[in-house]
Amino acid sequence: MANVRKSPGLVLSAVGVGLLVWLLSFFSIAGSNAQSAGELPVEDLMVMSGEESHAFRVEVASTDAQRAQGLMHREQMDADHGMLFVFDAEGERYFWMKDTPLSLDIIFAAADGKIVRIAERTTPFSEKIIPSRGDARFVLELVGGTSEKLKISTGDRLISPAIFPEE
Structure with missing residues (x-):
């Protein structure tokens, strides 16, 4: 960023305001491109299991490129975090x-x-195919063993903004 000398009587001209607006929009666009290239949107997700609810903070992968990357090469993840594929x-x-440690x-x-x-408890780096064995629109990945520990089972329900967006 260029050095700007402050002047007590500085008044922004129309050109100065235009330049400021252009810079703000440039950084806004650059920031949104950075999210699509690497960072994923993050949201809160609840697993409703009987009378129990379990909260997770999940990254949301909703494009082909985001879903293809998934959690590959990630070596650690907090127990209350995960990834939701939409x-x-x-x-x-x-x-x-494959490529998931x-x-x-x-x-x-x-x-x-x-x-x-x-x-x-899927096997790290395995190329064995893991099918849904039924129609699925969402896939949630959590740290191995979380389902057993929290007694999450088939028939329980996932709730998040990506699953039930506000109309």
């Missing part, structure tokens, strides 16, 4: 653990957020 429609989903619980959920399958 697809345009329900369908059979297939995941694998963490053991994960992969939770497949229907369009209404209802859990249809949980693949617990």
